[in-house]
Amino acid sequence: MPNSKKTAAERPAPERRGELLATAAEVFAAHGYNATTVRRIADEAGILAGSLYYHFDSKESMLDEILSAFLDELWDGYDAVLAARLGPRETLEALVTESFREIDRHRPAVAIYQRESRHLALQPRFAYLADSQRRFEQAWLGTLRRGAAAGVFRADLDVRLAYRFVRDTVWVAASWYRPGGAHSPEEIARQYLSMVLEGIAVRE
Amino acid sequence: MPNSKKTAAERPAPERRGELLATAAEVFAAHGYNATTVRRIADEAGILAGSLYYHFDSKESMLDEILSAFLDELWDGYDAVLAARLGPRETLEALVTESFREIDRHRPAVAIYQRESRHLALQPRFAYLADSQRRFEQAWLGTLRRGAAAGVFRADLDVRLAYRFVRDTVWVAASWYRPGGAHSPEEIARQYLSMVLEGIAVRE
Amino acid sequence: MPNSKKTAAERPAPERRGELLATAAEVFAAHGYNATTVRRIADEAGILAGSLYYHFDSKESMLDEILSAFLDELWDGYDAVLAARLGPRETLEALVTESFREIDRHRPAVAIYQRESRHLALQPRFAYLADSQRRFEQAWLGTLRRGAAAGVFRADLDVRLAYRFVRDTVWVAASWYRPGGAHSPEEIARQYLSMVLEGIAVRE
Amino acid sequence: MPNSKKTAAERPAPERRGELLATAAEVFAAHGYNATTVRRIADEAGILAGSLYYHFDSKESMLDEILSAFLDELWDGYDAVLAARLGPRETLEALVTESFREIDRHRPAVAIYQRESRHLALQPRFAYLADSQRRFEQAWLGTLRRGAAAGVFRADLDVRLAYRFVRDTVWVAASWYRPGGAHSPEEIARQYLSMVLEGIAVRE
DNA sequence: CATGAATGAGGCTTCATTCAT
DNA sequence: AATGAATGAAGCCTCATTCAT
Numbered sequence: 001m002p003n004s005k006k007t008a009a010e011r012p013a014p015e016r017r018g019e020l021l022a023t024a025a026e027v028f029a030a031h032g033y034n035a036t037t038v039r040r041i042a043d044e045a046g047i048l049a050g051s052l053y054y055h056f057d058s059k060e061s062m063l064d065e066i067l068s069a070f071l072d073e074l075w076d077g078y079d080a081v082l083a084a085r086l087g088p089r090e091t092l093e094a095l096v097t098e099s100f101r102e103i104d105r106h107r108p109a110v111a112i113y114q115r116e117s118r119h120l121a122l123q124p125r126f127a128y129l130a131d132s133q134r135r136f137e138q139a140w141l142g143t144l145r146r147g148a149a150a151g152v153f154r155a156d157l158d159v160r161l162a163y164r165f166v167r168d169t170v171w172v173a174a175s176w177y178r179p180g181g182a183h184s185p186e187e188i189a190r191q192y193l194s195m196v197l198e199g200i201a202v203r204e
Numbered sequence: 205m206p207n208s209k210k211t212a213a214e215r216p217a218p219e220r221r222g223e224l225l226a227t228a229a230e231v232f233a234a235h236g237y238n239a240t241t242v243r244r245i246a247d248e249a250g251i252l253a254g255s256l257y258y259h260f261d262s263k264e265s266m267l268d269e270i271l272s273a274f275l276d277e278l279w280d281g282y283d284a285v286l287a288a289r290l291g292p293r294e295t296l297e298a299l300v301t302e303s304f305r306e307i308d309r310h311r312p313a314v315a316i317y318q319r320e321s322r323h324l325a326l327q328p329r330f331a332y333l334a335d336s337q338r339r340f341e342q343a344w345l346g347t348l349r350r351g352a353a354a355g356v357f358r359a360d361l362d363v364r365l366a367y368r369f370v371r372d373t374v375w376v377a378a379s380w381y382r383p384g385g386a387h388s389p390e391e392i393a394r395q396y397l398s399m400v401l402e403g404i405a406v407r408e
Numbered sequence: 409m410p411n412s413k414k415t416a417a418e419r420p421a422p423e424r425r426g427e428l429l430a431t432a433a434e435v436f437a438a439h440g441y442n443a444t445t446v447r448r449i450a451d452e453a454g455i456l457a458g459s460l461y462y463h464f465d466s467k468e469s470m471l472d473e474i475l476s477a478f479l480d481e482l483w484d485g486y487d488a489v490l491a492a493r494l495g496p497r498e499t500l501e502a503l504v505t506e507s508f509r510e511i512d513r514h515r516p517a518v519a520i521y522q523r524e525s526r527h528l529a530l531q532p533r534f535a536y537l538a539d540s541q542r543r544f545e546q547a548w549l550g551t552l553r554r555g556a557a558a559g560v561f562r563a564d565l566d567v568r569l570a571y572r573f574v575r576d577t578v579w580v581a582a583s584w585y586r587p588g589g590a591h592s593p594e595e596i597a598r599q600y601l602s603m604v605l606e607g608i609a610v611r612e
Numbered sequence: 613m614p615n616s617k618k619t620a621a622e623r624p625a626p627e628r629r630g631e632l633l634a635t636a637a638e639v640f641a642a643h644g645y646n647a648t649t650v651r652r653i654a655d656e657a658g659i660l661a662g663s664l665y666y667h668f669d670s671k672e673s674m675l676d677e678i679l680s681a682f683l684d685e686l687w688d689g690y691d692a693v694l695a696a697r698l699g700p701r702e703t704l705e706a707l708v709t710e711s712f713r714e715i716d717r718h719r720p721a722v723a724i725y726q727r728e729s730r731h732l733a734l735q736p737r738f739a740y741l742a743d744s745q746r747r748f749e750q751a752w753l754g755t756l757r758r759g760a761a762a763g764v765f766r767a768d769l770d771v772r773l774a775y776r777f778v779r780d781t782v783w784v785a786a787s788w789y790r791p792g793g794a795h796s797p798e799e800i801a802r803q804y805l806s807m808v809l810e811g812i813a814v815r816e
Numbered sequence: 817c818a819t820g821a822a823t824g825a826g827g828c829t830t831c832a833t834t835c836a837t
Numbered sequence: 838a839a840t841g842a843a844t845g846a847a848g849c850c851t852c853a854t855t856c857a858t
Contacts, residue, residue: 200357242828
């Protein structure tokens with residue numbers, strides 16, 4: 001029986017923050033950060049706009065918390081993959097699978113990231129987005145280059161074009177993916193990988 | 205070489221609307237429609253904010269004109285391709301190539317479309333976006349299905365997944381493509397098609 | 409004598425809307441709806457222009473509320489008169505007296521109504537003004553016709569002309585009437601009725 | 613053959629001003645001075661807004677010209693009546709008849725005067741409106757007082773109330789009068805006078 | 817924790833007016 | 838006489854944020 005000795009007024013209720021952040025993320029993802037009013041988030045949460053400021057410093061700090069929580073988790077996953085030092089193809093497969101898992105768990109955050117990260121990264125507060133972007137490119141581009149050198153990926157392709165191809169292919173999925181749909185993240189990852197690696201044309 | 209010796213003052217400039225629209229499209233694409241202030245567009249055009257209203261009814265009508273001009277041109281191209289009744293693979297190749305050409309010519313409009321069409325399509329004024337979206341899906345999905353039935357595209361893939369894969373793969377390019385860069389639209393189309401059709405893995 | 413000992417700070421003030429509406433009505437009446445700026449209303453109320461939007465949707469919705477509140481009360485009074493089924497002369501007297509009472513209680517609203525109702529009635533939102541106008545005409549014109557048929561009103565007059573004569577005569581008073589002046593509404597009504605019914609000429 | 617020696621470019625066309633003023637008056641009367649845009653007037657006249665400034669200094673100067681032309685004519689008529697030094701009843705009849713003739717000829721100007729004169733009179737440029745208003749009151753109030761003293765008008769009425777009654781009764785007609793309707797100005801004047809002087813009740 | 821009421825900056829838009837052509 | 842394009846002031850409204858209760 002946790003918190004059994006506290007009165008209602010004393011209880012810290014730290015889950016409330018989490019709920020509110022989830023609500024905010026959902027609305028940001030649906031309408032865009034700029035087009036989302038603080039009042040809309042409050043409505044969705046069943047409180048008044050001003051009351052949000054008891055929990056958060058500002059609208060921007062909500063966005064900040066949403067994005068950094070997502071990126072922290074994403075890098076936990078990616079770092080584990082990279083630390084395993086698999087072959088290029090296996091690394092690629094693991095990164096793609098991990099990415100779809102993140103989309104599954106943080107869909108709103110991913111959608112927000114897609115839409116807003118480019119201009120947010122220019123602000124000092126969100127400099128970590130640019131950092132993340134750089135590490136991201138290193139991980140993927142490096143894997144592709146390693147694969148091309150090792151002869152497992154085609155060497156006739158412009159590697160930057162291939163990088164963008166794979167990256168976009170994976171992340172744009174956040175714009176249509178709905179958790180609990182027909183396909184599990186792993187299933188989607190498998191099909192995407194199959195298309196990316198083998199192509200959609202029938203081989204003669 | 206017409207007009208080559210005329211000064212700015214001599215030109216009749218009935219194309220002022222067009223210039224302003226191009227400016228607006230550039231700013232919308234760079235910062236998003238909502239985050240773009242009418243004043244920013246006017247600054248970029250060297251006039252005052254209010255002066256834009258001599259040429260356009262509203263900020264929204266600028267957006268409308270930008271998007272519908274783009275879609276009109278896009279469908280001119282697509283319809284020509286579809287009317288040619290090529291085989292599925294050739295149709296896919298032609299559609300992809302045509303798409304990259306449109307990205308080349310209407311990059312800002314394409315970027316705006318990517319970012320805003322989903323929620324705009326809900327407004328009656330932009331209902332044509334939803335229409336276009338439907339026709340678009342028919343054209344691509346139909347081609348993919350035809351190809352799978354004809355044995356030129358793999359039949360083991362979820363066709364809707366493949367559709368999203370190809371669609372996103374092509375259009376997201378607008379977010380990083382810069383006209384006049386290293387690759388022509390046709391060159392990019394060729395490489396993308398090669399990846400989409402054959403995959404990036406080396407075949408044993 | 410309720411609330412007689414409470415300070416301003418203690419009052420719950422759920423009637424803030426009402427105060428603001430009264431202020432708005434006063435300014436609309438004095439300068440006309442179009443010529444009244446939202447800032448002027450706010451100044452008069454001691455707040456900033458934007459703050460009005462916490463209480464009201466728009467300038468137009470203030471106007472709407474002012475006019476519909478007035479008409480609701482007016483029809484309460486008129487309906488009571490009409491329901492009494494008095495003779496034509498007594499009905500006319502009661503309608504005139506009731507009208508001057510409404511002018512006394514809703515002078516700003518009446519003045520606004522005079523000035524703006526004609527063009528407002530064209531907008532769907534203010535369609536009730538046209539409805540009211542129709543019922544109004546029925547009530548007065550019917551009474552005049554009944555009286556002419558019954559031989560209590562002169563039958564040699566164009567009844568529509570007489571209707572306009574009586575109607576305008578009464579309502580234009582709102583443009584000069586000031587509550588708390590020399591005459592009570594009932595006193596003014598009595599004199600107006602005397603003029604309307606008997607004329608201003610001395611009878612030989 | 614007037615103007616037969618002038619080329620098209622040289623002709624002064626002074627009637628154009630008059631046409632434009634008539635157009636402006638019509639629009640001012642229909643929608644109110646403030647709510648009327650200069651562009652609306654120009655549209656109605658088939659030219660562009662800026663072109664009006666070739667003919668007039670400002671929107672306000674159009675209003676000025678419309679109102680002062682009307683008042684000049686009105687006072688020509690009133691002064692003739694007053695100079696005739698008729699008896700009070702005959703003076704009243706002549707003033708009322710003259711007023712309806714002015715409404716017939718200057719309906720838009722009268723409607724504008726009704727709606728705008730009160731606040732315009734506060735501006736120096738329109739001080740003549742206040743002057744006119746004072747002379748107007750003198751003429752009518754004096755006639756009524758003369759009549760009451762002479763025993764031709766009832767002496768039991770508040771004379772200021774009677775003044776407002778007669779004044780409003782006459783001028784408000786401009787808000788519904790349409791030239792070329794069923795009644796001539798003289799006919800309307802006769803009926804109004806009959807109501808004002810004898811009342812609408814049947815005499816026992 | 818939350819409300820109710822407000823602030824103040826800034827956004828979109830309108831409009832009378834100007835002026836070179 | 839009229840056009841086309843612009844100015845600049847002002848108007849309505851939105852919204853993130855604050856704060857006393």
